[in-house]
Amino acid sequence: MIKAPSKLIYGFILLMAFSLLGGGVGKALAQNTPTITTFTVGMEKMPGFITLFWDGKKGKLWMEIAELEKEILYYPSLAAGLGSNDIGLDRGRILPSHVVKFERSGNKVLLTEPNYGFRAITDNEMEKKAVEESFAKSVHWGFEVAAEEGGKVLVDGTAFFLQDAAGAAAAISRTRQGSYRLDPSRCAIYLPRTKSFPKNTEIEATITLTGDQAGPYLREVTPSTNAVTLRMHHSFVELPDDNYTPRVFDPRAGINSVSFYDYATPVDESITKRYIRRHRLVKKDPNAAVSEVVEPIVYYVDPGTPEPIRTALIEGTKWWAEAFEEAGFKNAFEVKLLPEDADPMDIRYHLVQWVHRSTRGWSYGGGVTDPRTGEIIKGKVTLGSLRVRQDYLLAQGLVGEFDGISDNEALMDMSLARMRQLAAHEVGHTLGLPHNYIASTFGRASVMDYPHPTVKLTPDNKIDISDAYPEGIGEWDKVAIKIAYATFPEGADEAAEIDKLVKEYQAKGMKFLSDQDARPPGSAHPQNHLWDNGENAIDELDHTLKIRKIVLDNFSEKKIPMGTPMANLEEVLVPMYMFHRYQVEAAAKVVAGLSYSYMLRGEAGSPIATVSPEEQSRALKSLLTTLTPETLALPKNVVSLIPPRPYGFPANSREIFNRNTGLVFDILSPAEIAAHHTLSLLLHPERASRLVNQHAWDSSLPGLHQVLDQLISLTWKAPVKNGYEGEIQRVVAKLVLQHLLALSMDSDASSQARAIAMLKVGELQKAIKTQSTSNIHQMAHNQYCLAMLDGFFANPQEKVTILTPMAAPAGAPIGTTVQNWLEPICSHDHSMDTH
Known part of the structure; x- marks a missing residue:
């Protein structure tokens, strides 16, 4: 039998417990650690x-x-x-x-x-x-x-x-x-x-x-x-010390920001606070207009970058020194080669890094920012090594002439000019600057725009790329750096000083608009675009189409070096055939376009203005030109040069056109891809809805019904051509019908835009039924489309595909930015590959 413990034992246990508590359990644990x-x-x-x-x-x-x-x-x-x-x-x-x-x-x-x-x-x-x-x-x-x-x-x-x-x-x-x-x-x-x-x-x-x-x-x-x-x-x-002074964000200033909610804010003020992102830069003499700095901003270029690209990156990065000089900082921005024993991941090095990928892709600038204040601690640029090959390919298509042994110096000159500009652009992001896509309307005002190569014509209609990309920092870039970094007089009202600088650049005709107003394919500003040139998008589209025609008419086997597979001509052909794609996007924004700025209350001027009916009509005319067989047809000499891909060269390369013809080059797929690009932009649900709105507000402005009537007249109601151009007509007509069906069922479009699209589909169905033709190809086309339409009207909620648009070759800056948001209709998945 087990006896119960005595009171003496209980007392001993309690004594030990109190001893541990009194002496501290922590001490006991510490003794064991x-x-x-x-x-x-x-x-x-x-x-x-x-x-x-x-x-x-x-x-x-x-x-x-x-x-x-x-x-x-x-x-x-x-x-x-x-x-x-x-x-x-x-x-x-x-x-x-x-x-x-x-x-x-x-x-x-x-x-x-x-x-x-x-x-x-x-x-x-x-x-x-x-x-x-x-x-x-x-x-x-x-x-x-x-x-x-x-x-x-x-x-x-x-x-x-x-x-x-x-x-x-x-x-x-x-x-x-x-x-x-x-x-x-x-x-x-x-x-x-x-x-x-x-x-x-x-x-x-x-x-x-x-x-x-x-x-x-x-x-x-x-x-x-x-x-x-x-x-x-x-x-x-280690976090920065408290000696950095945050600068308040102004949406007109063209500087990125960090934001947070401040619940100590008075009720009559905005609870959201925003500071701009910038490096710390302190003058040795704060009272001097131009002064040396306490600690310069030093960027290091990756020594793994090959020459002559490395030198181009160093030169382009150095451009920013001029902007800081104009902002009042002497020797404030330096560029060096990263020491061999330095760790590129080390926080102490602002870095321009050279990165390899299996396929071409985007470069970008970012880094590390103190989220409390917006102070940039580390700037980090990533440059994809295949980008320079893209630019070389563009130059090759434009002016390449590989006749025997030729160095084609102009091709490399253009490529290196683009590398200098690209380095400056991405470093600009790490200095706090966002994109300014409207800068191209003021000459070449900013490296923070996306530049399309400036291609000119000589008096004898020869292609000239000698001035494809600008050299040096832009006027807007100097403005942005000054707003972000300039030292204001002691005791000055910072917001008032920034407002002065904003009004100065506005008085010179400069503007600032960024991604949110440029990237969506349905966006509305007629001047804010990626990869465009010039002040007027319509004029530049007409010029680009002229360049494109000259290049295609003169396209030959000399576009590739001796000993290269002839099939590789297609890789050079793709960016030339699609050379107009970005100006198409720009011109499309003129239709139902609205000009505006990031205006604050109290500023003079109108916050928003509709594009005139004349300009909208002119834009529509140029856009419809891109859908004609004359524009879309490939010259016969081009088609006869491109055989199937040879052994060892993948037939499914993202750099060539997709096709329905197996290994053999498809003469219709380029037309289908280019036409789909234009239609995706012109009939975007947001643009269609704005067309309805603007015509309701002002009947002198074009409405959706008028745009669709002109589109249908150009395609479905045009005289039927024979042969190759006739087949292009039918491809485009099917695409037009597919886009109309998609718009009629698109929940992102307004109900009236959908209704008008449905009305035009019905009218088109009746017109096809009454069309008389002896052309067997046209008869087959009509019967096929009618069968699809009959099924659609019998059950409008079913997915109907007249033509599944082919995916374009790889994306910007060579490919297209529009994906197949039509497939299938009624899915309402209208994502765009905008990067």
């Missing part, structure tokens, strides 16, 4: 901002956290990427930055991110606390304390560093390239790029994703699709 010194014996120490300890035997990386509760900056990035433009995940890609702090609770340390999107800028601590506790924080990781000493704690950071911090698996899944997940057994710390400096600590890791069902983009770039290995980089950075 080793010191950092003893715990890290035999490990490699890396002292710095966050001191690291490397345990080579166990493959673990430990972090010594010296200051708990102190806010620092953390951001992940990709040191070694995937190499696929379609999936993303480029070398050097930087992910969003986070203000974080290490918070201890017992034996656990949490990596916590405060919510700086919601603040209270006030001295009232309780008011701040009320906002802080109203919105969620984010805990990015939890660490166990392994050792401590002198107020410092040691935690195992290995698992944190070996995570898929860039979301690579999600990117692969999102682009439908397979189902992948992190395999911890194939992940490890990458020591050569793991370093700690006084103000930043950089950790790099090799991570491997395993999975299956790899898509074509992934198969193109991985040696084995069952294992995708990348290198993930983690940066912990």
Whole structure:
């Protein structure tokens, strides 16, 4: 029998319990926790901002956290990427930055991110606390304390560093390239790029994703699709001090911003606060009009860039020095080659990085910004190496003449001119500047516009590309840098000083409009476009069509070097045949177009104005020209030069036209693609709805019914041609019908726009039934379309396809930006590939 414990034993147990509580459980735990010194014996120490300890035997990386509760900056990035433009995940890609702090609770340390999107800028601590506790924080990781000493704690950071911090698996899944997940057994710390400096600590890791069902983009770039290995980089950075003064955002100024809600704002003011994004730049003599700076902005160019491109990038980046000089800063902007021993991921280096991909893609400028203030900490440019080959291909199509042995110096000159401009453009983004797509209406006012090559004609109708791209920074760029960085007089009203600078550029005729007003294919401003030239989009479209005709009429085998497969002529033909695509987009915006600016109340002028009926009619006339057989037909000499793709050259290349004819070049597919491009823009649901609105408001302005009548007259009611041009007519007519059906069922269009489209479909059905023809091809065409229409009217909710438009070759700046948003109709998925 087990006896009950005596009162003496109970008393002893209680005494021990009170002893532990009185002496402190924490002390007891502390006595059991080793010191950092003893715990890290035999490990490699890396002292710095966050001191690291490397345990080579166990493959673990430990972090010594010296200051708990102190806010620092953390951001992940990709040191070694995937190499696929379609999936993303480029070398050097930087992910969003986070203000974080290490918070201890017992034996656990949490990596916590405060919510700086919601603040209270006030001295009232309780008011701040009320906002802080109203919105969620984010805990990015939890660490166990392994050792401590002198107020410092040691935690195992290995698992944190070996995570898929860039979301690579999600990117692969999102682009439908397979189902992948992190395999911890194939992940490890990458020591050569793991370093700690006084103000930043950089950790790099090799991570491997395993999975299956790899898509074509992934198969193109991985040696084995069952294992995708990348290198993930983690940066912990000391936040800037409090000596930086944020500058308030003005929508007219042409500078990017950070925004947040300030709940300490008086009720009669906007709760949303916006600061511009800019580097810190301080004059040595703040009272001097032009002064040396305390610390210049230095950009480094990737030494992995080959010559002569490297020199072009350095030259283009240097253009910004002139803008800073005009803003009052002497020797404030410098460009150097990145030292061989420097880590490109290091926060201390503003970098222009050269990145390789398996297919051509976009370049971009970004970096790391302090989300609290808008101060730019690191500027980072990514330039895709295949971009220069795109520009060379454009030049090759325009003026290439490979007759025997020829160096074609003009081709390389144009390509390098574009590289200088591209470097300046992307660096401009890292300085805080957004796109200014209306700048091309004021000469060549900005490198922040997307430039189409300026192609001129000599008096004897020869193509001239000697002035394809401008040299040097633009006038608008100087204005934007001055607004962002200029030192205003002490005590001056900053908003008033910015307003003065805005009025100065407006008085010179300069304007600022950015992406939201240019990129959507249905956008309305008649001057704000990507890849266009000139002040008037209609005039430039007419000029571009003239250039295109001359190039196509003179197209020959001399467009490719000797020894090149003849089939490769198609790769040169594509950008020439589609040479007018961006001016088509620009001219389409004149139809139902509206001119406006980012006007503030109190400014003089009208905030919005409709494009005149004369200009709209002129634009429609030019757009309809792009749908005629005369414009769409290829010269016979061109078609006779292009054989099927040879062995070893994929027939499904994204750089050539899709086709219905197998390996053989399809003479109708280019016409179909180009016509679909024009119709997608002209009959965009937003534009169709605006046409209805504008005619209701002012009957002198063209309405949707009038536009559709002219379109139908040009296509369905035009005299039927024979042969090749007749087949082009029928392709375009089917496309017109398909677009009308799509518009009639498009929920993004207004009900009246849909009704008018439905009316015109009905009228067209009756007209086709009464059309008499002995042309067997036209008879087949009519009967086919009637059968589809009968099915549509019998059940309008069914998906009806008259013609599924072919996908265009690869996207801008060579391909088209319009995808097949017609397939299938009634799906209402009208996404546009605008990048």
